Amino acid sequence: MNPRHPAARHCPQCGHAPLEQCVPPGDTHLRLRCPACAHLIYDNPRVIAGAIIDEGGRIALCQRGIPPGVGRWTLPAGFMEHGESVEEAAAREVMEETGMRVEIRSPYSIFSVPPTNEIYLIYRATLVAQETEPGPESLQVQWFGANDLPWQEIFYPAIGQILTRYFDEGLTGRHGVYSGSMESGHIHFIS
Numbered sequence: 001m002n003p004r005h006p007a008a009r010h011c012p013q014c015g016h017a018p019l020e021q022c023v024p025p026g027d028t029h030l031r032l033r034c035p036a037c038a039h040l041i042y043d044n045p046r047v048i049a050g051a052i053i054d055e056g057g058r059i060a061l062c063q064r065g066i067p068p069g070v071g072r073w074t075l076p077a078g079f080m081e082h083g084e085s086v087e088e089a090a091a092r093e094v095m096e097e098t099g100m101r102v103e104i105r106s107p108y109s110i111f112s113v114p115p116t117n118e119i120y121l122i123y124r125a126t127l128v129a130q131e132t133e134p135g136p137e138s139l140q141v142q143w144f145g146a147n148d149l150p151w152q153e154i155f156y157p158a159i160g161q162i163l164t165r166y167f168d169e170g171l172t173g174r175h176g177v178y179s180g181s182m183e184s185g186h187i188h189f190i191s
Helices: 086-098 159-168
Strands: 020-022 029-031 046-055 058-063 077-079 100-113 118-130 138-144 175-183 184-186
Touching: 029 184, 046 086, 046 100, 046 159, 058 086, 077 086, 086 100, 100 159, 118 159, 118 184
Parallel strands: 046 118, 100 175
Antiparallel strands: 020 029, 046 058, 046 077, 058 138, 100 118, 175 184
Protein backbone atom coordinates (compact mmCIF):
# COMPACT_ATOMS: atom_id res chain seq x y z
CA MET A 1 0.00 0.00 0.00
CA ASN A 2 1.36 3.39 -0.93
CA PRO A 3 1.32 5.56 2.22
CA ARG A 4 1.54 8.70 0.04
CA HIS A 5 -1.74 7.85 -1.69
CA PRO A 6 -4.00 10.91 -1.32
CA ALA A 7 -6.84 8.74 -0.03
CA ALA A 8 -4.63 7.27 2.70
CA ARG A 9 -6.00 9.76 5.25
CA HIS A 10 -9.67 10.35 4.41
CA CYS A 11 -12.36 8.54 2.46
CA PRO A 12 -12.99 10.29 -0.87
CA GLN A 13 -16.67 9.31 -0.66
CA CYS A 14 -17.66 10.42 2.84
CA GLY A 15 -14.54 12.06 4.32
CA HIS A 16 -14.26 9.59 7.22
CA ALA A 17 -10.87 8.98 8.84
CA PRO A 18 -9.02 6.85 9.62
CA LEU A 19 -9.21 4.24 6.90
CA GLU A 20 -8.48 0.57 7.42
CA GLN A 21 -6.53 -1.93 5.37
CA CYS A 22 -8.15 -5.17 4.25
CA VAL A 23 -8.25 -7.76 1.49
CA PRO A 24 -11.84 -7.51 0.21
CA PRO A 25 -13.73 -10.75 -0.45
CA GLY A 26 -12.83 -12.06 -3.90
CA ASP A 27 -9.80 -9.77 -4.15
CA THR A 28 -6.11 -10.66 -3.94
CA HIS A 29 -4.57 -7.34 -2.84
CA LEU A 30 -4.50 -5.28 0.31
CA ARG A 31 -6.76 -2.22 -0.14
CA LEU A 32 -7.77 0.80 1.87
CA ARG A 33 -11.39 0.63 3.01
CA CYS A 34 -13.59 3.17 4.72
CA PRO A 35 -15.15 1.61 7.84
CA ALA A 36 -17.98 4.16 7.73
CA CYS A 37 -19.28 3.70 4.15
CA ALA A 38 -17.32 0.58 3.00
CA HIS A 39 -15.84 2.45 0.01
CA LEU A 40 -12.71 0.75 -1.35
CA ILE A 41 -9.73 2.85 -2.44
CA TYR A 42 -7.52 1.45 -5.19
CA ASP A 43 -3.92 2.60 -5.55
CA ASN A 44 -3.30 1.76 -9.20
CA PRO A 45 -0.13 2.51 -11.17
CA ARG A 46 0.41 5.93 -12.69
CA VAL A 47 0.96 6.21 -16.44
CA ILE A 48 3.86 8.29 -17.71
CA ALA A 49 3.75 9.11 -21.43
CA GLY A 50 6.55 10.59 -23.46
CA ALA A 51 8.49 10.45 -26.68
CA ILE A 52 11.85 9.96 -28.30
CA ILE A 53 12.16 12.67 -30.95
CA ASP A 54 14.84 11.58 -33.41
CA GLU A 55 16.23 13.98 -35.99
CA GLY A 56 19.01 12.38 -38.02
CA GLY A 57 20.23 10.13 -35.22
CA ARG A 58 20.12 12.84 -32.56
CA ILE A 59 17.42 12.91 -29.91
CA ALA A 60 15.95 15.75 -27.87
CA LEU A 61 16.48 15.64 -24.11
CA CYS A 62 15.19 18.02 -21.46
CA GLN A 63 17.28 19.29 -18.58
CA ARG A 64 14.92 19.16 -15.61
CA GLY A 65 13.95 22.51 -14.11
CA ILE A 66 11.81 21.13 -11.29
CA PRO A 67 12.40 18.62 -8.48
CA PRO A 68 13.29 15.90 -8.32
CA GLY A 69 16.55 15.89 -10.22
CA VAL A 70 16.90 19.58 -11.13
CA GLY A 71 19.67 19.91 -13.71
CA ARG A 72 19.60 16.25 -14.76
CA TRP A 73 18.55 15.09 -18.25
CA THR A 74 15.55 13.04 -19.35
CA LEU A 75 13.17 12.43 -22.23
CA PRO A 76 10.15 14.72 -22.44
CA ALA A 77 7.51 12.77 -20.54
CA GLY A 78 5.02 13.12 -17.73
CA PHE A 79 1.84 11.92 -16.14
CA MET A 80 -1.16 11.18 -18.30
CA GLU A 81 -4.22 13.30 -17.49
CA HIS A 82 -7.86 12.22 -17.26
CA GLY A 83 -9.66 12.39 -20.57
CA GLU A 84 -6.69 12.06 -22.91
CA SER A 85 -5.29 9.15 -24.86
CA VAL A 86 -1.73 8.00 -24.20
CA GLU A 87 -0.66 9.45 -27.56
CA GLU A 88 -2.27 12.80 -26.69
CA ALA A 89 -0.51 12.75 -23.32
CA ALA A 90 2.86 12.07 -24.97
CA ALA A 91 2.40 14.91 -27.49
CA ARG A 92 1.19 17.31 -24.77
CA GLU A 93 4.14 16.50 -22.50
CA VAL A 94 6.57 17.04 -25.38
CA MET A 95 4.98 20.43 -26.12
CA GLU A 96 4.99 21.49 -22.45
CA GLU A 97 8.60 20.48 -21.84
CA THR A 98 10.25 21.29 -25.20
CA GLY A 99 7.94 23.70 -27.05
CA MET A 100 7.92 21.21 -29.95
CA ARG A 101 4.86 20.02 -31.83
CA VAL A 102 5.45 16.40 -32.78
CA GLU A 103 3.72 13.63 -34.65
CA ILE A 104 3.50 10.50 -32.54
CA ARG A 105 4.63 7.67 -34.81
CA SER A 106 4.77 4.33 -33.00
CA PRO A 107 5.11 2.77 -29.56
CA TYR A 108 8.69 2.17 -28.52
CA SER A 109 8.78 1.11 -24.87
CA ILE A 110 6.19 -0.16 -22.42
CA PHE A 111 8.20 -0.23 -19.22
CA SER A 112 6.96 -1.05 -15.70
CA VAL A 113 8.70 0.33 -12.61
CA PRO A 114 7.06 -1.55 -9.71
CA PRO A 115 8.93 0.21 -6.85
CA THR A 116 7.47 3.59 -7.87
CA ASN A 117 4.14 2.18 -9.07
CA GLU A 118 4.63 3.67 -12.55
CA ILE A 119 4.23 2.55 -16.15
CA TYR A 120 6.21 4.35 -18.85
CA LEU A 121 4.76 4.45 -22.38
CA ILE A 122 7.38 5.97 -24.62
CA TYR A 123 6.68 6.59 -28.31
CA ARG A 124 8.86 7.39 -31.30
CA ALA A 125 7.96 10.83 -32.63
CA THR A 126 8.82 13.15 -35.49
CA LEU A 127 9.37 16.88 -35.04
CA VAL A 128 6.73 18.92 -36.88
CA ALA A 129 7.64 22.40 -35.61
CA GLN A 130 9.41 24.25 -32.81
CA GLU A 131 6.46 26.39 -31.72
CA THR A 132 7.50 27.93 -28.40
CA GLU A 133 10.32 28.01 -25.90
CA PRO A 134 10.56 25.09 -23.45
CA GLY A 135 8.16 25.36 -20.51
CA PRO A 136 9.14 25.97 -16.87
CA GLU A 137 9.71 22.25 -16.23
CA SER A 138 12.83 22.37 -18.44
CA LEU A 139 15.94 24.48 -17.96
CA GLN A 140 16.90 23.75 -21.57
CA VAL A 141 16.41 21.29 -24.39
CA GLN A 142 19.32 19.94 -26.41
CA TRP A 143 19.85 17.45 -29.21
CA PHE A 144 22.26 14.59 -28.48
CA GLY A 145 23.77 11.68 -30.36
CA ALA A 146 24.85 8.48 -28.63
CA ASN A 147 28.45 9.72 -28.34
CA ASP A 148 27.68 13.09 -26.74
CA LEU A 149 24.69 12.15 -24.60
CA PRO A 150 25.30 13.02 -20.91
CA TRP A 151 24.90 9.41 -19.76
CA GLN A 152 26.00 10.10 -16.18
CA GLU A 153 23.44 12.90 -15.87
CA ILE A 154 20.36 10.92 -16.96
CA PHE A 155 17.93 11.21 -14.06
CA TYR A 156 15.65 8.18 -14.19
CA PRO A 157 17.22 4.70 -14.49
CA ALA A 158 14.27 3.62 -16.67
CA ILE A 159 15.07 6.42 -19.15
CA GLY A 160 18.74 5.42 -19.18
CA GLN A 161 17.74 1.86 -20.09
CA ILE A 162 15.39 3.09 -22.83
CA LEU A 163 18.08 5.35 -24.33
CA THR A 164 20.74 2.63 -24.25
CA ARG A 165 18.43 0.24 -26.08
CA TYR A 166 17.36 2.92 -28.57
CA PHE A 167 20.92 3.82 -29.58
CA ASP A 168 22.00 0.15 -29.67
CA GLU A 169 19.10 -0.63 -32.00
CA GLY A 170 19.91 2.41 -34.11
CA LEU A 171 23.20 0.77 -35.07
CA THR A 172 21.19 -1.98 -36.78
CA GLY A 173 18.75 0.45 -38.41
CA ARG A 174 15.83 -1.41 -36.84
CA HIS A 175 13.79 -0.41 -33.80
CA GLY A 176 11.57 -2.86 -31.95
CA VAL A 177 8.96 -2.38 -29.28
CA TYR A 178 10.15 -3.20 -25.77
CA SER A 179 7.81 -4.64 -23.21
CA GLY A 180 8.97 -5.42 -19.70
CA SER A 181 10.13 -4.05 -16.39
CA MET A 182 13.32 -3.08 -14.60
CA GLU A 183 14.27 -6.71 -14.14
CA SER A 184 13.45 -8.31 -17.47
CA GLY A 185 11.65 -7.84 -20.73
CA HIS A 186 11.55 -8.58 -24.42
CA ILE A 187 12.08 -6.59 -27.60
CA HIS A 188 9.51 -7.40 -30.25
CA PHE A 189 10.42 -6.74 -33.88
CA ILE A 190 7.52 -6.46 -36.30
CA SER A 191 8.31 -7.35 -39.89
